[in-house]
Amino acid sequence: MFPKTRLRRLRNNNQIRSMIKEYKLMTNNLVQPLFIKETLKDNEKVPIPSMPGIFQHSINSVIEESHKIAELGIPAIILFGIPKKKDPLGSEAYNPDGIIPRTVRKIKENVGEKLLIACDVCLCEYTDHGHCAPIKGNRILNEKGNELYSKTALEYVKAGADIIAPSGMMDGMVKSIRDSLERNHFEDTIILSYAIKYASSFYGPFRDAVESCFKAGPSDRKTHQIDPSNLKQAFIEAEFDIQEGADILMVKPALPYLDVIKSITDRYNIPVSAYQVSGEYSMIKAAGQNGWIDEELVMMETLLSIRRAGATIILTYFAKKAAEKLN
Numbered sequence: 229m230f231p232k233t234r235l236r237r238l239r240n241n242n243q244i245r246s247m248i249k250e251y252k253l254m255t256n257n258l259v260q261p262l263f264i265k266e267t268l269k270d271n272e273k274v275p276i277p278s279m280p281g282i283f284q285h286s287i288n289s290v291i292e293e294s295h296k297i298a299e300l301g302i303p304a305i306i307l308f309g310i311p312k313k314k315d316p317l318g319s320e321a322y323n324p325d326g327i328i329p330r331t332v333r334k335i336k337e338n339v340g341e342k343l344l345i346a347c348d349v350c351l352c353e354y355t356d357h358g359h360c361a362p363i364k365g366n367r368i369l370n371e372k373g374n375e376l377y378s379k380t381a382l383e384y385v386k387a388g389a390d391i392i393a394p395s396g397m398m399d400g401m402v403k404s405i406r407d408s409l410e411r412n413h414f415e416d417t418i419i420l421s422y423a424i425k426y427a428s429s430f431y432g433p434f435r436d437a438v439e440s441c442f443k444a445g446p447s448d449r450k451t452h453q454i455d456p457s458n459l460k461q462a463f464i465e466a467e468f469d470i471q472e473g474a475d476i477l478m479v480k481p482a483l484p485y486l487d488v489i490k491s492i493t494d495r496y497n498i499p500v501s502a503y504q505v506s507g508e509y510s511m512i513k514a515a516g517q518n519g520w521i522d523e524e525l526v527m528m529e530t531l532l533s534i535r536r537a538g539a540t541i542i543l544t545y546f547a548k549k550a551a552e553k554l555n
């Protein structure tokens with residue numbers, strides 16, 4: 229029998245299509261990642277070759293950029309620092325006058341309260357071996373990592389950071405940061421945990437962006453990040469982080485892990501964010517530049533798909549561009 233309900237009726241014109249949309253991407257969903265390099269001066273900014281359209285900024289340049297981002301109505305940025313020197317303990321990460329605390333203070337002074345500032349907390353940009361925590365031989369030192377993450381987070385919060393985003397995937401990192409923030413009376417800081425971070429090959433261009441010293445292959449974080457063949461471990465990671473005091477969970481990368489975003493959203497009641505990472509960005513840019521796909525349409529489709537999977541917060545290098553299109 230020919231069905232009486234035909235989807236064509238619901239697709240025939242713009243008005244009806246717009247009336248039945250279940251999911252919508254909004255500027256409010258977006259977070260723009262920014263790279264700040266300590267050795268850059270004045271208004272200098274340096275393009276990152278593997279991430280066309282994305283720059284390493286000086287402090288002045290990132291202030292200008294932050295103004296533009298706030299004007300577009302994007303609610304938050306996330307900062308990554310490239311220090312002037314790297315060492316085995318990543319000590320520039322927790323230097324009170326390091327690149328991130330200085331940048332946070334300046335952005336708060338100049339851009340004010342319109343823009344929330346999130347800070348990625350990890351040591352991999354700051355260590356001369358490029359690992360996320362101090363190492364001994366081939367071993368990652370989990371507890372030492374946590375101690376240094378809480379020191380780092382505290383400096384960022386003292387400087388004015390609104391959101392702390394630990395990304396090192398050490399066991400117990402959220403608890404260690406939450407305890408230290410509470411001891412120091414920063415009860416209102418949001419912890420957005422990179423709880424569900426896969427050992428992915430999509431982080432390659434990011435390592436260029438932060439001039440990572442990591443040598444053991446482009447994507448080898450297998451001792452502490454989740455193996456792409458596992459979903460159940462995502463639940464264990466999520467549960468630990470919720471108990472430890474995370475306010476928001478993150479799934480990373482985004483597009484290859486939409487099923488994970490969906491499962492996490494269905495299962496837990498706290499907000500879920502997703503990180504459309506550097507490799508996802510660069511693939512779309514490269515294919516776009518070659519004329520093989522329509523960059524803008526693909527960008528919007530991927531962001532909407534991430535939203536449909538359940539994430540209400542999307543960290544993406546396309547944030548500015550998507551906001552321009554949405555406004």
Ligand code: PBG
Nearest residue numbers: 350352395430431434505506507
């Ligand atoms: C760790 C960190 C990484 C990214 C965000 N935070 C790199 C890693 O885990 O190796 C990757 C983001 C991207 O690829 O865009 N500080």
